[in-house]
Amino acid sequence: MSDVALVVGASGIIGSATAHELAGQGWTVHGLARRPPTDVPGLQPVAADLLDPTSLEAALKDVAPTHVFLTSWMRNATEAENIKVNAGMVRNVLAALSPRKSVRHVGLVTGLKHYLGPFDAYAKGEMQTPFREEQPRLPIENFYYAQEDEVYAASARDGFTWSIHRPHTVIGKAVGNLMNMGTTLAVYASICKETGRPFRWPGSEAQWNGLSDVTDARVLAKHLLWAATTEAAHNEAFNVVNGDVFRWRWLWKRLAGWFGVEAAGFDGNVRPLEAEMANDAPIWRQIAERHQLVEPDLTKLASAWHTDLDVGRPMEVMADMTKSRKLGFTVFQPTEDSFFDLFERLRADRLIP
Structure with missing residues:
Protein backbone atom coordinates (compact mmCIF):
# COMPACT_ATOMS: atom_id res chain seq x y z
CA MET A 1 0.00 0.00 0.00
CA ILE A 171 11.49 27.98 14.53
CA GLY A 172 9.96 28.11 11.06
CA LYS A 173 7.80 30.12 8.71
CA ALA A 174 4.05 30.63 9.04
CA VAL A 175 1.73 33.62 8.90
CA GLY A 176 -1.04 33.97 11.47
CA ASN A 177 0.51 31.42 13.84
CA LEU A 178 -0.09 31.64 17.59
CA MET A 179 3.45 30.66 18.60
CA ASN A 180 6.10 32.10 16.29
CA MET A 181 9.28 33.23 18.04
CA GLY A 182 11.47 33.35 14.93
CA THR A 183 9.20 35.64 12.94
CA THR A 184 8.35 37.69 16.03
CA LEU A 185 12.03 38.45 16.63
CA ALA A 186 12.57 39.19 12.93
CA VAL A 187 9.73 41.70 12.93
CA TYR A 188 10.90 43.24 16.20
CA ALA A 189 14.46 43.60 14.89
CA SER A 190 13.15 45.14 11.66
CA ILE A 191 11.17 47.70 13.66
CA CYS A 192 14.24 48.44 15.77
CA LYS A 193 16.29 49.05 12.65
CA GLU A 194 13.70 51.35 11.09
CA THR A 195 13.18 53.37 14.28
CA GLY A 196 16.69 53.35 15.74
CA ARG A 197 15.60 51.51 18.87
CA PRO A 198 17.92 48.97 20.50
CA PHE A 199 17.14 45.29 20.05
CA ARG A 200 16.40 44.83 23.74
CA TRP A 201 16.38 41.46 25.52
CA PRO A 202 12.84 41.04 26.89
CA GLY A 203 13.27 38.07 29.20
CA SER A 204 14.62 36.82 32.50
CA GLU A 205 18.16 36.56 33.84
CA ALA A 206 17.80 32.77 34.05
CA GLN A 207 17.05 32.56 30.35
CA TRP A 208 19.69 35.14 29.39
CA ASN A 209 22.49 33.30 31.18
CA GLY A 210 21.18 29.72 31.18
CA LEU A 211 21.39 26.99 28.56
CA SER A 212 18.53 26.57 26.11
CA ASP A 213 17.62 24.84 22.87
CA VAL A 214 14.97 25.13 20.15
CA VAL A 241 15.20 19.52 19.39
CA ASN A 242 18.00 20.68 17.11
CA GLY A 243 20.71 18.86 19.02
CA ASP A 244 22.82 21.82 20.10
CA VAL A 245 22.50 24.14 23.10
CA PHE A 246 23.12 27.86 23.40
CA ARG A 247 22.90 30.79 25.78
CA TRP A 248 20.74 33.72 24.74
CA ARG A 249 23.46 36.14 25.83
CA TRP A 250 25.50 34.71 22.92
CA LEU A 251 22.73 34.23 20.35
CA TRP A 252 20.99 37.58 20.95
CA LYS A 253 24.02 39.53 19.74
CA ARG A 254 24.28 37.36 16.64
CA LEU A 255 20.61 37.87 15.78
CA ALA A 256 21.07 41.62 16.20
CA GLY A 257 24.13 41.48 13.97
CA TRP A 258 22.15 39.84 11.15
CA PHE A 259 19.81 42.84 11.10
CA GLY A 260 22.50 45.43 11.77
CA VAL A 261 20.93 46.70 14.99
CA GLU A 262 22.28 47.42 18.46
CA ALA A 263 21.86 44.52 20.90
CA ALA A 264 20.81 45.41 24.45
CA GLY A 265 21.15 42.53 26.91
CA PHE A 266 19.67 41.77 30.30
CA ASP A 267 19.94 44.87 32.52
CA GLY A 268 18.41 43.57 35.71
CA ASN A 269 14.80 43.94 34.60
CA VAL A 270 12.39 41.82 32.60
CA ARG A 271 11.09 43.98 29.76
CA PRO A 272 8.22 42.03 28.11
CA LEU A 273 8.17 42.19 24.34
CA GLU A 274 4.38 42.41 24.38
CA ALA A 275 4.65 45.79 26.12
CA GLU A 276 7.61 46.86 23.98
CA MET A 277 5.64 46.21 20.77
CA ALA A 278 2.22 47.30 22.07
CA ASN A 279 2.17 50.48 19.96
CA ASP A 280 4.06 49.18 16.94
CA ALA A 281 1.14 48.19 14.70
CA PRO A 282 0.98 51.59 12.93
CA ILE A 283 4.78 51.64 12.63
CA TRP A 284 4.77 48.19 11.04
CA ARG A 285 2.05 49.22 8.60
CA GLN A 286 4.21 52.17 7.51
CA ILE A 287 7.25 49.89 7.16
CA ALA A 288 5.23 47.43 5.11
CA GLU A 289 3.98 50.18 2.81
CA ARG A 290 7.44 51.73 2.39
CA HIS A 291 9.09 48.39 1.59
CA GLN A 292 6.11 46.90 -0.27
CA LEU A 293 5.78 43.98 2.12
CA VAL A 294 2.98 41.46 1.69
CA GLU A 295 1.66 41.50 5.27
CA PRO A 296 1.00 44.91 6.88
CA ASP A 297 -0.90 43.46 9.87
CA LEU A 298 1.56 43.09 12.76
CA THR A 299 -0.74 40.71 14.63
CA LYS A 300 -0.50 38.13 11.84
CA LEU A 301 3.30 37.99 12.09
CA ALA A 302 4.27 38.62 15.71
CA SER A 303 3.22 36.60 18.76
CA ALA A 304 5.01 38.62 21.43
CA TRP A 305 3.03 37.04 24.26
CA HIS A 306 4.43 33.60 23.46
CA THR A 307 7.99 34.82 23.02
CA ASP A 308 7.67 36.45 26.44
CA LEU A 309 6.51 33.14 27.89
CA ASP A 310 9.58 31.37 26.52
CA VAL A 311 12.28 33.91 27.32
CA GLY A 312 10.74 34.95 30.63
CA ARG A 313 11.01 31.56 32.31
CA PRO A 314 12.72 31.55 35.72
CA MET A 315 14.88 28.55 34.80
CA GLU A 316 17.02 27.23 31.99
CA VAL A 317 15.16 24.76 29.77
CA MET A 318 16.42 22.09 27.41
CA ALA A 319 15.33 18.63 26.29
CA ASP A 320 17.33 15.42 26.12
CA MET A 321 17.47 13.64 22.72
CA THR A 322 19.15 10.40 23.83
CA LYS A 323 16.09 8.25 23.21
CA SER A 324 15.83 9.26 19.55
CA ARG A 325 19.59 9.02 19.00
CA LYS A 326 19.75 5.48 20.36
CA LEU A 327 16.99 4.44 17.96
CA GLY A 328 18.75 5.94 14.95
CA PHE A 329 17.50 9.51 14.46
CA THR A 330 20.69 11.47 13.83
CA VAL A 331 19.45 14.72 12.22
CA PHE A 332 21.25 17.76 13.68
CA GLN A 333 20.63 21.44 13.01
CA PRO A 334 22.74 24.39 14.23
CA THR A 335 20.33 26.78 15.92
CA GLU A 336 22.01 29.92 14.59
CA ASP A 337 21.32 28.63 11.07
CA SER A 338 17.69 27.90 11.97
CA PHE A 339 17.16 31.59 12.68
CA PHE A 340 19.25 32.88 9.78
CA ASP A 341 17.60 30.52 7.28
CA LEU A 342 14.20 31.73 8.47
CA PHE A 343 15.20 35.39 8.25
CA GLU A 344 16.43 34.90 4.69
CA ARG A 345 13.18 33.20 3.71
CA LEU A 346 11.08 35.93 5.34
CA ARG A 347 13.03 38.54 3.41
CA ALA A 348 12.78 36.60 0.12
CA ASP A 349 9.02 36.26 0.62
CA ARG A 350 8.75 40.00 1.37
CA LEU A 351 7.49 39.51 4.91
CA ILE A 352 10.32 41.62 6.39
CA PRO A 353 12.35 44.39 4.72
Whole structure:
Protein backbone atom coordinates (compact mmCIF):
# COMPACT_ATOMS: atom_id res chain seq x y z
CA MET A 1 0.00 0.00 0.00
CA SER A 2 1.37 3.44 -0.94
CA ASP A 3 1.90 6.03 1.79
CA VAL A 4 -0.85 8.64 2.03
CA ALA A 5 -0.52 11.36 4.66
CA LEU A 6 -3.11 13.58 6.26
CA VAL A 7 -1.42 16.59 7.86
CA VAL A 8 -3.81 18.19 10.33
CA GLY A 9 -2.95 21.85 10.79
CA ALA A 10 -1.23 22.14 7.43
CA SER A 11 -1.26 25.95 7.50
CA GLY A 12 0.90 26.20 10.63
CA ILE A 13 4.66 26.22 11.17
CA ILE A 14 4.85 22.50 11.90
CA GLY A 15 2.16 21.35 9.51
CA SER A 16 3.50 23.21 6.50
CA ALA A 17 7.05 21.97 7.14
CA THR A 18 5.74 18.41 7.50
CA ALA A 19 3.76 18.66 4.28
CA HIS A 20 6.88 19.94 2.45
CA GLU A 21 8.98 17.07 3.82
CA LEU A 22 6.47 14.34 2.99
CA ALA A 23 5.73 15.65 -0.50
CA GLY A 24 9.45 15.91 -1.14
CA GLN A 25 9.80 12.23 -0.21
CA GLY A 26 7.14 11.23 -2.75
CA TRP A 27 4.16 10.82 -0.43
CA THR A 28 0.60 11.70 -1.38
CA VAL A 29 -0.18 14.51 1.06
CA HIS A 30 -3.55 15.91 2.10
CA GLY A 31 -3.42 19.11 4.13
CA LEU A 32 -6.31 19.69 6.52
CA ALA A 33 -7.00 23.14 7.95
CA ARG A 34 -9.81 25.68 8.13
CA ARG A 35 -7.90 27.53 5.39
CA PRO A 36 -5.35 25.06 3.98
CA PRO A 37 -2.25 26.50 2.28
CA THR A 38 -2.00 26.73 -1.47
CA ASP A 39 1.76 27.32 -1.70
CA VAL A 40 3.01 23.83 -0.75
CA PRO A 41 3.94 21.90 -3.92
CA GLY A 42 2.00 18.65 -4.20
CA LEU A 43 -0.30 19.36 -1.26
CA GLN A 44 -3.95 18.43 -1.75
CA PRO A 45 -5.95 20.90 0.38
CA VAL A 46 -8.79 19.75 2.61
CA ALA A 47 -10.83 22.54 4.20
CA ALA A 48 -12.81 21.74 7.34
CA ASP A 49 -13.56 22.91 10.87
CA LEU A 50 -11.84 20.55 13.31
CA LEU A 51 -14.49 21.31 15.92
CA ASP A 52 -17.36 20.33 13.62
CA PRO A 53 -17.67 16.54 13.22
CA THR A 54 -20.14 16.91 10.36
CA SER A 55 -17.77 19.23 8.48
CA LEU A 56 -14.89 16.84 9.05
CA GLU A 57 -16.78 13.76 7.91
CA ALA A 58 -17.85 15.48 4.71
CA ALA A 59 -14.36 16.84 3.98
CA LEU A 60 -12.65 13.50 4.64
CA LYS A 61 -15.15 11.15 3.00
CA ASP A 62 -12.86 10.49 0.04
CA VAL A 63 -9.58 10.63 1.98
CA ALA A 64 -8.08 7.35 3.21
CA PRO A 65 -4.71 8.18 4.80
CA THR A 66 -2.25 5.58 5.96
CA HIS A 67 -0.56 8.10 8.25
CA VAL A 68 -2.01 11.03 10.20
CA PHE A 69 0.12 13.87 11.58
CA LEU A 70 -1.66 15.99 14.20
CA THR A 71 0.02 19.40 14.42
CA SER A 72 -2.90 21.72 15.23
CA TRP A 73 -4.11 23.33 18.44
CA MET A 74 -6.21 26.29 19.57
CA ARG A 75 -5.55 28.58 22.53
CA ASN A 76 -8.45 29.25 24.92
CA ALA A 77 -9.00 31.35 28.02
CA THR A 78 -8.67 28.52 30.56
CA GLU A 79 -6.95 25.16 30.70
CA ALA A 80 -10.32 23.45 31.12
CA GLU A 81 -11.39 24.97 27.81
CA ASN A 82 -8.02 24.10 26.23
CA ILE A 83 -8.62 20.49 27.19
CA LYS A 84 -12.17 20.45 25.87
CA VAL A 85 -11.31 22.07 22.54
CA ASN A 86 -7.93 20.49 21.75
CA ALA A 87 -8.79 16.98 22.86
CA GLY A 88 -12.03 17.36 20.90
CA MET A 89 -10.17 18.20 17.70
CA VAL A 90 -8.02 15.06 17.97
CA ARG A 91 -11.06 12.95 18.79
CA ASN A 92 -13.10 14.37 15.90
CA VAL A 93 -10.39 13.78 13.28
CA LEU A 94 -9.69 10.20 14.34
CA ALA A 95 -13.39 9.40 14.64
CA ALA A 96 -14.05 10.71 11.12
CA LEU A 97 -11.30 8.46 9.76
CA SER A 98 -12.20 5.41 11.82
CA PRO A 99 -14.75 3.85 9.41
CA ARG A 100 -12.15 3.65 6.62
CA LYS A 101 -9.72 1.48 8.63
CA SER A 102 -6.88 2.87 6.50
CA VAL A 103 -4.77 4.52 9.22
CA ARG A 104 -1.60 2.65 10.16
CA HIS A 105 0.15 5.31 12.25
CA VAL A 106 -0.68 8.59 14.00
CA GLY A 107 1.96 11.15 14.99
CA LEU A 108 0.88 13.75 17.57
CA VAL A 109 2.88 16.95 18.17
CA THR A 110 2.65 18.43 21.66
CA GLY A 111 5.59 20.17 23.33
CA LEU A 112 7.59 20.90 26.46
CA LYS A 113 4.51 22.10 28.35
CA HIS A 114 4.22 18.36 28.94
CA TYR A 115 6.99 18.94 31.52
CA LEU A 116 6.60 22.66 32.25
CA GLY A 117 2.85 22.70 32.81
CA PRO A 118 0.00 24.52 31.05
CA PHE A 119 -0.21 28.27 30.49
CA ASP A 120 -1.90 29.06 33.83
CA ALA A 121 0.68 27.06 35.84
CA TYR A 122 3.69 27.45 33.57
CA ALA A 123 7.20 26.66 34.89
CA LYS A 124 6.00 26.72 38.50
CA GLY A 125 7.40 24.36 41.07
CA GLU A 126 10.58 22.30 41.09
CA MET A 127 11.55 20.80 37.73
CA GLN A 128 14.57 18.86 36.54
CA THR A 129 16.24 19.58 33.22
CA PRO A 130 17.19 18.38 30.70
CA PHE A 131 13.68 17.00 30.33
CA ARG A 132 13.56 13.27 29.59
CA GLU A 133 10.66 11.32 28.18
CA GLU A 134 10.39 8.94 31.13
CA GLN A 135 9.55 11.78 33.51
CA PRO A 136 5.97 11.31 34.79
CA ARG A 137 3.08 13.60 34.00
CA LEU A 138 2.65 16.56 36.32
CA PRO A 139 -0.23 16.23 38.82
CA ILE A 140 -2.21 18.94 37.05
CA GLU A 141 -4.65 19.15 34.16
CA ASN A 142 -2.92 19.68 30.83
CA PHE A 143 -4.40 19.66 27.34
CA TYR A 144 -1.35 17.83 26.01
CA TYR A 145 -2.19 14.90 28.27
CA ALA A 146 -5.79 14.96 27.07
CA GLN A 147 -4.65 14.92 23.43
CA GLU A 148 -2.36 11.97 24.12
CA ASP A 149 -5.20 10.10 25.79
CA GLU A 150 -7.42 10.59 22.73
CA VAL A 151 -4.70 9.08 20.51
CA TYR A 152 -4.24 6.13 22.87
CA ALA A 153 -7.99 5.46 22.94
CA ALA A 154 -8.33 5.63 19.16
CA SER A 155 -5.29 3.39 18.74
CA ALA A 156 -6.87 0.76 20.98
CA ARG A 157 -10.08 1.02 18.94
CA ASP A 158 -8.64 1.09 15.42
CA GLY A 159 -5.32 -0.75 15.79
CA PHE A 160 -2.86 1.87 14.52
CA THR A 161 0.54 2.66 16.03
CA TRP A 162 1.37 6.11 17.36
CA SER A 163 4.22 8.43 18.25
CA ILE A 164 4.24 11.54 20.45
CA HIS A 165 6.60 14.40 19.56
CA ARG A 166 7.58 17.05 22.13
CA PRO A 167 9.48 19.94 20.52
CA HIS A 168 10.84 22.98 22.30
CA THR A 169 10.17 26.41 20.74
CA VAL A 170 9.63 25.78 17.02
CA ILE A 171 11.49 27.98 14.53
CA GLY A 172 9.96 28.11 11.06
CA LYS A 173 7.80 30.12 8.71
CA ALA A 174 4.05 30.63 9.04
CA VAL A 175 1.73 33.62 8.90
CA GLY A 176 -1.04 33.97 11.47
CA ASN A 177 0.51 31.42 13.84
CA LEU A 178 -0.09 31.64 17.59
CA MET A 179 3.45 30.66 18.60
CA ASN A 180 6.10 32.10 16.29
CA MET A 181 9.28 33.23 18.04
CA GLY A 182 11.47 33.35 14.93
CA THR A 183 9.20 35.64 12.94
CA THR A 184 8.35 37.69 16.03
CA LEU A 185 12.03 38.45 16.63
CA ALA A 186 12.57 39.19 12.93
CA VAL A 187 9.73 41.70 12.93
CA TYR A 188 10.90 43.24 16.20
CA ALA A 189 14.46 43.60 14.89
CA SER A 190 13.15 45.14 11.66
CA ILE A 191 11.17 47.70 13.66
CA CYS A 192 14.24 48.44 15.77
CA LYS A 193 16.29 49.05 12.65
CA GLU A 194 13.70 51.35 11.09
CA THR A 195 13.18 53.37 14.28
CA GLY A 196 16.69 53.35 15.74
CA ARG A 197 15.60 51.51 18.87
CA PRO A 198 17.92 48.97 20.50
CA PHE A 199 17.14 45.29 20.05
CA ARG A 200 16.40 44.83 23.74
CA TRP A 201 16.38 41.46 25.52
CA PRO A 202 12.84 41.04 26.89
CA GLY A 203 13.27 38.07 29.20
CA SER A 204 14.62 36.82 32.50
CA GLU A 205 18.16 36.56 33.84
CA ALA A 206 17.80 32.77 34.05
CA GLN A 207 17.05 32.56 30.35
CA TRP A 208 19.69 35.14 29.39
CA ASN A 209 22.49 33.30 31.18
CA GLY A 210 21.18 29.72 31.18
CA LEU A 211 21.39 26.99 28.56
CA SER A 212 18.53 26.57 26.11
CA ASP A 213 17.62 24.84 22.87
CA VAL A 214 14.97 25.13 20.15
CA THR A 215 13.43 22.97 17.43
CA ASP A 216 13.74 23.76 13.74
CA ALA A 217 10.43 22.96 12.02
CA ARG A 218 12.38 21.07 9.35
CA VAL A 219 13.97 18.83 11.99
CA LEU A 220 10.57 18.17 13.54
CA ALA A 221 9.14 17.25 10.12
CA LYS A 222 11.95 14.76 9.57
CA HIS A 223 11.41 13.37 13.07
CA LEU A 224 7.70 12.83 12.37
CA LEU A 225 8.53 10.96 9.17
CA TRP A 226 11.24 8.93 10.89
CA ALA A 227 8.98 7.82 13.74
CA ALA A 228 6.15 6.97 11.35
CA THR A 229 8.37 4.69 9.29
CA THR A 230 10.64 3.19 11.97
CA GLU A 231 9.15 0.22 13.78
CA ALA A 232 11.31 0.71 16.85
CA ALA A 233 9.88 4.22 17.25
CA HIS A 234 6.25 3.12 17.23
CA ASN A 235 4.18 3.59 20.40
CA GLU A 236 6.81 5.85 21.94
CA ALA A 237 7.03 9.48 23.05
CA PHE A 238 10.03 11.59 22.02
CA ASN A 239 11.60 14.93 22.68
CA VAL A 240 12.78 16.59 19.48
CA VAL A 241 15.20 19.52 19.39
CA ASN A 242 18.00 20.68 17.11
CA GLY A 243 20.71 18.86 19.02
CA ASP A 244 22.82 21.82 20.10
CA VAL A 245 22.50 24.14 23.10
CA PHE A 246 23.12 27.86 23.40
CA ARG A 247 22.90 30.79 25.78
CA TRP A 248 20.74 33.72 24.74
CA ARG A 249 23.46 36.14 25.83
CA TRP A 250 25.50 34.71 22.92
CA LEU A 251 22.73 34.23 20.35
CA TRP A 252 20.99 37.58 20.95
CA LYS A 253 24.02 39.53 19.74
CA ARG A 254 24.28 37.36 16.64
CA LEU A 255 20.61 37.87 15.78
CA ALA A 256 21.07 41.62 16.20
CA GLY A 257 24.13 41.48 13.97
CA TRP A 258 22.15 39.84 11.15
CA PHE A 259 19.81 42.84 11.10
CA GLY A 260 22.50 45.43 11.77
CA VAL A 261 20.93 46.70 14.99
CA GLU A 262 22.28 47.42 18.46
CA ALA A 263 21.86 44.52 20.90
CA ALA A 264 20.81 45.41 24.45
CA GLY A 265 21.15 42.53 26.91
CA PHE A 266 19.67 41.77 30.30
CA ASP A 267 19.94 44.87 32.52
CA GLY A 268 18.41 43.57 35.71
CA ASN A 269 14.80 43.94 34.60
CA VAL A 270 12.39 41.82 32.60
CA ARG A 271 11.09 43.98 29.76
CA PRO A 272 8.22 42.03 28.11
CA LEU A 273 8.17 42.19 24.34
CA GLU A 274 4.38 42.41 24.38
CA ALA A 275 4.65 45.79 26.12
CA GLU A 276 7.61 46.86 23.98
CA MET A 277 5.64 46.21 20.77
CA ALA A 278 2.22 47.30 22.07
CA ASN A 279 2.17 50.48 19.96
CA ASP A 280 4.06 49.18 16.94
CA ALA A 281 1.14 48.19 14.70
CA PRO A 282 0.98 51.59 12.93
CA ILE A 283 4.78 51.64 12.63
CA TRP A 284 4.77 48.19 11.04
CA ARG A 285 2.05 49.22 8.60
CA GLN A 286 4.21 52.17 7.51
CA ILE A 287 7.25 49.89 7.16
CA ALA A 288 5.23 47.43 5.11
CA GLU A 289 3.98 50.18 2.81
CA ARG A 290 7.44 51.73 2.39
CA HIS A 291 9.09 48.39 1.59
CA GLN A 292 6.11 46.90 -0.27
CA LEU A 293 5.78 43.98 2.12
CA VAL A 294 2.98 41.46 1.69
CA GLU A 295 1.66 41.50 5.27
CA PRO A 296 1.00 44.91 6.88
CA ASP A 297 -0.90 43.46 9.87
CA LEU A 298 1.56 43.09 12.76
CA THR A 299 -0.74 40.71 14.63
CA LYS A 300 -0.50 38.13 11.84
CA LEU A 301 3.30 37.99 12.09
CA ALA A 302 4.27 38.62 15.71
CA SER A 303 3.22 36.60 18.76
CA ALA A 304 5.01 38.62 21.43
CA TRP A 305 3.03 37.04 24.26
CA HIS A 306 4.43 33.60 23.46
CA THR A 307 7.99 34.82 23.02
CA ASP A 308 7.67 36.45 26.44
CA LEU A 309 6.51 33.14 27.89
CA ASP A 310 9.58 31.37 26.52
CA VAL A 311 12.28 33.91 27.32
CA GLY A 312 10.74 34.95 30.63
CA ARG A 313 11.01 31.56 32.31
CA PRO A 314 12.72 31.55 35.72
CA MET A 315 14.88 28.55 34.80
CA GLU A 316 17.02 27.23 31.99
CA VAL A 317 15.16 24.76 29.77
CA MET A 318 16.42 22.09 27.41
CA ALA A 319 15.33 18.63 26.29
CA ASP A 320 17.33 15.42 26.12
CA MET A 321 17.47 13.64 22.72
CA THR A 322 19.15 10.40 23.83
CA LYS A 323 16.09 8.25 23.21
CA SER A 324 15.83 9.26 19.55
CA ARG A 325 19.59 9.02 19.00
CA LYS A 326 19.75 5.48 20.36
CA LEU A 327 16.99 4.44 17.96
CA GLY A 328 18.75 5.94 14.95
CA PHE A 329 17.50 9.51 14.46
CA THR A 330 20.69 11.47 13.83
CA VAL A 331 19.45 14.72 12.22
CA PHE A 332 21.25 17.76 13.68
CA GLN A 333 20.63 21.44 13.01
CA PRO A 334 22.74 24.39 14.23
CA THR A 335 20.33 26.78 15.92
CA GLU A 336 22.01 29.92 14.59
CA ASP A 337 21.32 28.63 11.07
CA SER A 338 17.69 27.90 11.97
CA PHE A 339 17.16 31.59 12.68
CA PHE A 340 19.25 32.88 9.78
CA ASP A 341 17.60 30.52 7.28
CA LEU A 342 14.20 31.73 8.47
CA PHE A 343 15.20 35.39 8.25
CA GLU A 344 16.43 34.90 4.69
CA ARG A 345 13.18 33.20 3.71
CA LEU A 346 11.08 35.93 5.34
CA ARG A 347 13.03 38.54 3.41
CA ALA A 348 12.78 36.60 0.12
CA ASP A 349 9.02 36.26 0.62
CA ARG A 350 8.75 40.00 1.37
CA LEU A 351 7.49 39.51 4.91
CA ILE A 352 10.32 41.62 6.39
CA PRO A 353 12.35 44.39 4.72
